[in-house]
Amino acid sequence: MSQVQHTITHLVVHKLHRAGEGPASAELRDGACRVDDAAVRLVERLCGHYADRSSRGYGRFAEEEGEEGSPLPRLVREHVVDKRLDFAALSQRMMDALRLCADEEGAEVSGYVVIARILEGATDCLWIAVVGEAVGSAVTGALDIVDCLHLDFAALPAAGRIDLTGWQRGDERYVSFLKGRSDVAPWFKRFLGCGDVVIALKETKKLVQRLSDFAETQRLEAPARDAMLERAHGYLDELGEAGSPLALDEIARKVWPEQPERLDAALASGEAPLAGGFVPDRRAIRPLVRFRAAGEQWKLEFDRASLHSGAVHYDRASDTLVLSGLPEYLKKLLQEE
Structure with a gap:
């Protein structure tokens, strides 16, 4: 898979804190961060961890489906189209909305909020991620071992990406966000102002093709290949019959328990990403068997x-x-x- 070139046009880091019954608080940076080597490494790690997580949801702004809620769609329009908000002001208004959603949903969340506008090749994207801290170890010049805090991208509890190019073009899906084993944190999805757009039949066909392609690339003996595809069919058929949504981070463990990370990577790759959270269409899984x-x-x-x-x-x-x-x-x- 070709490596996408990331070019940072704007980047800022704020801090959000909410714990217990008290209201959320925000520590805001006045202006944008300098785009230096450290900033580039941060963005590359963020994009890399996001790409490695196969369980993502997709949609569009809910206001385009006749629903109202988050001010984010309006803020994005004022920044991108009307150009009435510069990036620093946009990020601070986004923090206001984020803090309000955390309060109203009663979410206990703390972390650094990375807001960035990034060119991914020719695609203009707005990223929002809440990143926690972790304690690591460092060695001083005197060779002493000391604790040090660092951003913990491995957890990445909340992250979203708005394809601004696709949004202006009128694409069906241009908002994506990380999902857990069941769904994204309600407060963060509300902040994004995202209405889910998932066409079950279309997504099921895409998943079936990815599974079939994976079976071919592994060059499995016929019995092993057929057993894998039969497991996939059985699991998806159960979900379809029960009306249960599919979690992409579960299917690799069910279908290819020998090396689930390999199948997970295959499902996450490709130009047309898979959307989790849909109920498999049982008509579309027949080609597996x-x-x-x-x-x-x-x-x-x-x-x-x-x-x-x-x-x-x-x-x-x-x-x-x-x-x-x-x-x-x-x-x-x-x-x-």
């Missing part, structure tokens, strides 16, 4: 398992497909021709 093909004068469909049971046999030498155990009604029809 069934072959379907058509020629000018024929159509056929059969289970993958039939290739191993002998019910269907492909002879490469003669380029023929042989069907065994034909039902009586079919034999009768063929004899009448």
